Amino acid sequence: KSCHVILKGPTTTPQKGDGRPNIESANVAMRKELDLFANIRPIKVPDQGINWTIFRENTEGAYAVGSQGINITEELAVDFTVTTYQGTERIAELAYDFARKNGFKKVSLVTKANVIKTTDGNFLEVCHKVAKKYPDIITDEWYADIMAAKLIDEKRRRDFQVILLPNLYGDIISDEAAEFQGGVGTAGAANIGREYAMFEAIHGSAVRMIEEGRGDYADPSSILRAAAMLLSHIGYQEKADRLTKALDICSFEEKRLVVTGRSNGATCREFGEYVMEVIKRDEVPSGAGTALK
Known part of the structure:
Protein backbone atom coordinates (compact mmCIF):
# COMPACT_ATOMS: atom_id res chain seq x y z
CA LYS A 1 0.00 0.00 0.00
CA SER A 2 3.03 2.28 0.14
CA CYS A 3 2.95 2.34 -3.67
CA HIS A 4 -0.25 3.50 -5.33
CA VAL A 5 0.55 2.25 -8.83
CA ILE A 6 1.86 -1.26 -9.47
CA LEU A 7 3.10 -3.20 -12.50
CA LYS A 8 2.63 -6.81 -11.38
CA GLY A 9 4.15 -9.87 -12.97
CA PRO A 10 2.11 -13.03 -13.64
CA THR A 11 1.22 -15.44 -10.85
CA THR A 12 -0.40 -18.87 -10.82
CA THR A 13 -3.19 -19.94 -8.48
CA PRO A 14 -3.18 -23.64 -7.55
CA GLN A 15 -6.36 -25.53 -8.28
CA LYS A 16 -7.85 -28.14 -6.02
CA GLY A 17 -6.20 -31.53 -6.43
CA ASP A 18 -3.04 -30.43 -8.25
CA GLY A 19 -0.76 -31.12 -5.29
CA ARG A 20 -0.03 -27.49 -4.56
CA PRO A 21 -1.26 -25.55 -1.50
CA ASN A 22 -4.96 -24.67 -1.75
CA ILE A 23 -4.49 -20.92 -1.35
CA GLU A 24 -6.58 -18.01 -2.58
CA SER A 25 -5.63 -16.30 -5.81
CA ALA A 26 -3.06 -13.56 -5.17
CA ASN A 27 -4.81 -11.47 -7.80
CA VAL A 28 -8.22 -11.83 -6.20
CA ALA A 29 -6.78 -11.05 -2.76
CA MET A 30 -5.03 -7.89 -4.00
CA ARG A 31 -8.07 -6.71 -5.91
CA LYS A 32 -10.22 -7.01 -2.81
CA GLU A 33 -7.68 -5.61 -0.35
CA LEU A 34 -6.90 -2.59 -2.55
CA ASP A 35 -10.52 -2.30 -3.76
CA LEU A 36 -9.49 -2.49 -7.42
CA PHE A 37 -13.06 -2.68 -8.63
CA ALA A 38 -12.49 -2.23 -12.36
CA ASN A 39 -10.61 -4.65 -14.59
CA ILE A 40 -10.06 -3.07 -18.00
CA ARG A 41 -8.77 -5.11 -20.95
CA PRO A 42 -8.37 -3.56 -24.41
CA ILE A 43 -8.34 -5.89 -27.43
CA LYS A 44 -7.40 -4.63 -30.89
CA VAL A 45 -7.00 -6.37 -34.25
CA PRO A 46 -7.08 -3.62 -36.89
CA ASP A 47 -7.35 -5.79 -40.00
CA GLN A 48 -10.43 -7.52 -38.54
CA GLY A 49 -12.12 -4.32 -37.43
CA ILE A 50 -11.78 -5.30 -33.76
CA ASN A 51 -11.38 -2.52 -31.20
CA TRP A 52 -12.91 -3.70 -27.94
CA THR A 53 -12.45 -2.46 -24.40
CA ILE A 54 -13.75 -4.87 -21.79
CA PHE A 55 -14.84 -3.58 -18.38
CA ARG A 56 -15.07 -6.41 -15.87
CA GLU A 57 -16.38 -5.85 -12.34
CA ASN A 58 -13.42 -6.99 -10.29
CA THR A 59 -14.31 -7.49 -6.61
CA GLU A 60 -17.77 -9.07 -6.50
CA GLY A 61 -19.70 -11.71 -8.41
CA ALA A 62 -18.63 -15.34 -8.26
CA TYR A 63 -15.16 -14.38 -6.98
CA ALA A 64 -16.40 -12.39 -3.98
CA VAL A 65 -15.57 -15.01 -1.35
CA GLY A 66 -12.80 -16.75 -3.28
CA SER A 67 -11.89 -20.09 -1.76
CA GLN A 68 -14.39 -19.80 1.11
CA GLY A 69 -17.17 -21.91 -0.34
CA ILE A 70 -18.76 -24.55 1.85
CA ASN A 71 -18.65 -28.33 1.57
CA ILE A 72 -21.92 -29.08 3.33
CA THR A 73 -21.53 -32.83 2.80
CA GLU A 74 -19.33 -34.98 0.58
CA GLU A 75 -22.05 -34.73 -2.04
CA LEU A 76 -23.05 -31.07 -1.68
CA ALA A 77 -20.84 -28.02 -2.14
CA VAL A 78 -21.95 -24.39 -2.22
CA ASP A 79 -20.23 -21.26 -3.50
CA PHE A 80 -21.62 -17.73 -3.51
CA THR A 81 -22.25 -14.90 -5.95
CA VAL A 82 -22.49 -11.36 -4.61
CA THR A 83 -23.71 -8.24 -6.40
CA THR A 84 -24.14 -4.84 -4.73
CA TYR A 85 -25.69 -1.65 -6.03
CA GLN A 86 -22.56 0.36 -5.26
CA GLY A 87 -20.23 -2.20 -6.83
CA THR A 88 -22.19 -2.32 -10.07
CA GLU A 89 -22.82 1.41 -10.22
CA ARG A 90 -19.16 2.38 -10.02
CA ILE A 91 -17.95 -0.05 -12.71
CA ALA A 92 -20.83 1.02 -14.97
CA GLU A 93 -20.06 4.71 -14.49
CA LEU A 94 -16.41 4.09 -15.31
CA ALA A 95 -17.29 2.16 -18.48
CA TYR A 96 -19.76 4.75 -19.77
CA ASP A 97 -17.46 7.62 -18.90
CA PHE A 98 -14.60 5.91 -20.74
CA ALA A 99 -16.83 5.37 -23.77
CA ARG A 100 -17.84 9.03 -23.91
CA LYS A 101 -14.33 10.41 -23.38
CA ASN A 102 -12.80 8.15 -26.03
CA GLY A 103 -15.43 8.52 -28.74
CA PHE A 104 -17.09 5.11 -28.43
CA LYS A 105 -20.81 5.04 -29.17
CA LYS A 106 -21.93 1.71 -27.72
CA VAL A 107 -21.75 -0.18 -24.42
CA SER A 108 -22.78 -3.85 -24.44
CA LEU A 109 -24.03 -5.37 -21.18
CA VAL A 110 -23.32 -9.08 -20.73
CA THR A 111 -25.08 -11.27 -18.13
CA LYS A 112 -27.13 -14.43 -17.72
CA ALA A 113 -30.05 -12.51 -16.26
CA ASN A 114 -32.48 -14.85 -17.99
CA VAL A 115 -31.37 -17.64 -15.63
CA ILE A 116 -29.50 -15.99 -12.74
CA LYS A 117 -32.26 -13.52 -12.15
CA THR A 118 -31.30 -12.02 -8.79
CA THR A 119 -27.61 -11.09 -8.96
CA ASP A 120 -27.31 -10.78 -12.74
CA GLY A 121 -30.72 -9.13 -12.85
CA ASN A 122 -29.59 -6.53 -10.33
CA PHE A 123 -26.37 -5.94 -12.27
CA LEU A 124 -28.38 -5.31 -15.42
CA GLU A 125 -30.87 -3.03 -13.67
CA VAL A 126 -28.19 -0.83 -12.14
CA CYS A 127 -26.29 -0.59 -15.44
CA HIS A 128 -29.42 0.65 -17.18
CA LYS A 129 -29.90 3.30 -14.50
CA VAL A 130 -26.37 4.53 -15.12
CA ALA A 131 -26.92 4.38 -18.89
CA LYS A 132 -29.70 6.98 -18.59
CA LYS A 133 -27.03 9.54 -17.68
CA TYR A 134 -25.37 8.89 -21.05
CA PRO A 135 -28.10 9.33 -23.68
CA ASP A 136 -25.43 9.75 -26.36
CA ILE A 137 -24.24 6.17 -25.78
CA ILE A 138 -26.16 3.20 -27.21
CA THR A 139 -26.73 0.35 -24.74
CA ASP A 140 -27.47 -3.20 -25.80
CA GLU A 141 -27.70 -6.50 -23.91
CA TRP A 142 -26.23 -9.94 -24.52
CA TYR A 143 -26.30 -13.21 -22.65
CA ALA A 144 -22.80 -14.43 -21.82
CA ASP A 145 -23.06 -17.59 -23.93
CA ILE A 146 -24.35 -15.68 -26.95
CA MET A 147 -21.62 -13.05 -26.56
CA ALA A 148 -19.03 -15.84 -26.58
CA ALA A 149 -20.55 -17.06 -29.85
CA LYS A 150 -20.88 -13.64 -31.45
CA LEU A 151 -17.24 -12.78 -30.83
CA ILE A 152 -16.40 -15.32 -33.52
CA ASP A 153 -19.06 -13.96 -35.88
CA GLU A 154 -16.99 -11.94 -38.35
CA LYS A 155 -19.81 -9.54 -39.18
CA LEU A 164 -19.40 -4.39 -19.52
CA LEU A 165 -19.69 -7.61 -17.49
CA PRO A 166 -19.81 -9.09 -13.98
CA ASN A 167 -16.63 -10.66 -12.66
CA LEU A 168 -16.78 -14.29 -13.82
CA TYR A 169 -18.14 -13.58 -17.31
CA GLY A 170 -15.60 -10.81 -17.73
CA ASP A 171 -12.76 -13.17 -16.90
CA ILE A 172 -13.91 -15.74 -19.45
CA ILE A 173 -14.97 -13.41 -22.26
CA SER A 174 -11.82 -11.28 -22.06
CA ASP A 175 -9.60 -14.35 -22.36
CA GLU A 176 -11.60 -15.49 -25.38
CA ALA A 177 -11.32 -12.01 -26.85
CA ALA A 178 -7.55 -12.02 -26.41
CA GLU A 179 -7.29 -15.03 -28.72
CA PHE A 180 -8.21 -12.83 -31.69
CA GLN A 181 -5.25 -10.61 -30.89
CA GLY A 182 -2.86 -13.55 -30.63
CA GLY A 183 -3.66 -15.15 -27.28
CA VAL A 184 -3.53 -14.24 -23.61
CA GLY A 185 0.17 -13.49 -24.01
CA THR A 186 -0.69 -10.41 -26.04
CA ALA A 187 -3.22 -8.60 -23.83
CA GLY A 188 -2.65 -6.37 -20.83
CA ALA A 189 -5.05 -5.42 -18.07
CA ALA A 190 -5.61 -2.52 -15.72
CA ASN A 191 -7.08 -3.02 -12.25
CA ILE A 192 -8.36 0.37 -11.16
CA GLY A 193 -9.64 1.60 -7.81
CA ARG A 194 -10.25 4.95 -6.18
CA GLU A 195 -6.83 5.00 -4.50
CA TYR A 196 -4.71 2.26 -6.08
CA ALA A 197 -4.10 0.85 -9.54
CA MET A 198 -2.45 -2.41 -10.58
CA PHE A 199 -1.41 -3.25 -14.13
CA GLU A 200 -0.64 -6.78 -15.26
CA ALA A 201 -0.50 -9.37 -17.98
CA ILE A 202 -3.83 -11.20 -18.22
CA HIS A 203 -2.19 -14.62 -18.09
CA GLY A 204 -0.64 -16.68 -15.31
CA SER A 205 3.00 -17.61 -14.85
CA ALA A 206 2.90 -20.31 -17.54
CA VAL A 207 3.92 -23.21 -15.33
CA ARG A 208 3.49 -25.65 -18.20
CA MET A 209 5.90 -23.69 -20.40
CA ILE A 210 8.53 -23.77 -17.66
CA GLU A 211 8.01 -27.48 -17.05
CA GLU A 212 8.40 -28.15 -20.78
CA GLY A 213 11.53 -26.01 -21.04
CA ARG A 214 9.86 -23.30 -23.13
CA GLY A 215 10.20 -20.42 -20.69
CA ASP A 216 12.47 -18.43 -23.02
CA TYR A 217 9.67 -18.35 -25.60
CA ALA A 218 7.06 -16.60 -23.45
CA ASP A 219 5.39 -13.63 -25.13
CA PRO A 220 6.25 -10.29 -23.44
CA SER A 221 3.49 -8.39 -25.25
CA SER A 222 0.94 -8.70 -22.46
CA ILE A 223 3.10 -7.11 -19.78
CA LEU A 224 4.32 -4.47 -22.26
CA ARG A 225 0.74 -3.50 -23.10
CA ALA A 226 0.01 -3.36 -19.39
CA ALA A 227 2.97 -1.00 -19.01
CA ALA A 228 1.50 1.22 -21.73
CA MET A 229 -1.78 1.34 -19.82
CA LEU A 230 0.13 2.28 -16.67
CA LEU A 231 1.86 5.14 -18.49
CA SER A 232 -1.52 6.41 -19.69
CA HIS A 233 -2.97 6.18 -16.19
CA ILE A 234 -0.23 8.30 -14.61
CA GLY A 235 -0.39 10.96 -17.30
CA TYR A 236 2.32 9.97 -19.78
CA GLN A 237 -0.08 9.57 -22.69
CA GLU A 238 2.46 10.33 -25.42
CA LYS A 239 4.83 7.67 -24.10
CA ALA A 240 1.93 5.23 -23.76
CA ASP A 241 0.92 5.90 -27.36
CA ARG A 242 4.48 5.40 -28.56
CA LEU A 243 4.84 2.03 -26.82
CA THR A 244 1.41 0.91 -28.00
CA LYS A 245 2.16 1.91 -31.59
CA ALA A 246 5.50 0.09 -31.50
CA LEU A 247 3.74 -3.05 -30.29
CA ASP A 248 1.13 -2.67 -33.04
CA ILE A 249 3.86 -2.36 -35.68
CA CYS A 250 5.64 -5.45 -34.39
CA SER A 251 2.48 -7.52 -33.89
CA PHE A 252 0.13 -6.46 -36.70
CA GLU A 253 2.05 -4.61 -39.39
CA GLU A 254 5.66 -5.67 -39.93
CA LYS A 255 5.56 -8.94 -37.99
CA ARG A 256 9.27 -9.44 -38.63
CA LEU A 257 9.42 -11.65 -35.54
CA VAL A 258 6.55 -13.79 -34.29
CA VAL A 259 6.29 -15.32 -30.83
CA THR A 260 4.73 -18.79 -30.94
CA GLY A 261 5.61 -19.99 -27.46
CA ARG A 262 7.88 -22.60 -29.01
CA SER A 263 11.31 -22.88 -30.60
CA ASN A 264 9.88 -22.21 -34.07
CA GLY A 265 9.23 -18.60 -33.02
CA ALA A 266 11.08 -15.69 -31.46
CA THR A 267 12.24 -15.73 -27.86
CA CYS A 268 10.95 -13.27 -25.29
CA ARG A 269 14.27 -11.41 -25.42
CA GLU A 270 14.32 -11.25 -29.22
CA PHE A 271 10.80 -9.86 -29.43
CA GLY A 272 11.49 -7.39 -26.63
CA GLU A 273 14.56 -6.10 -28.45
CA TYR A 274 12.50 -5.83 -31.64
CA VAL A 275 9.96 -3.64 -29.83
CA MET A 276 12.74 -1.45 -28.41
CA GLU A 277 14.24 -1.06 -31.87
CA VAL A 278 10.90 0.02 -33.32
CA ILE A 279 10.04 2.40 -30.49
CA LYS A 280 13.21 4.40 -31.21
CA ARG A 281 12.23 5.08 -34.82
CA ASP A 282 11.40 8.67 -35.65
CA GLU A 283 8.32 7.65 -37.62
CA VAL A 284 6.65 6.00 -34.62
CA PRO A 285 4.02 8.59 -33.64
CA SER A 286 3.03 9.60 -30.14
CA GLY A 287 -0.33 11.11 -30.96
CA ALA A 288 -3.56 11.00 -29.01
CA GLY A 289 -4.47 7.38 -28.48
CA THR A 290 -7.10 5.81 -26.26
CA ALA A 291 -6.67 7.36 -22.83
CA LEU A 292 -7.17 5.29 -19.72
CA LYS A 293 -9.12 7.90 -17.79
Missing part, protein backbone atom coordinates in the same frame (compact mmCIF):
# COMPACT_ATOMS: atom_id res chain seq x y z
CA ARG A 156 -21.30 -9.03 -35.73
CA ARG A 157 -18.08 -8.68 -33.74
CA ARG A 158 -17.14 -5.48 -35.54
CA ASP A 159 -20.10 -3.80 -33.82
CA PHE A 160 -18.81 -4.31 -30.28
CA GLN A 161 -16.95 -1.43 -28.65
CA VAL A 162 -17.15 -1.25 -24.85
CA ILE A 163 -18.26 -4.47 -23.16
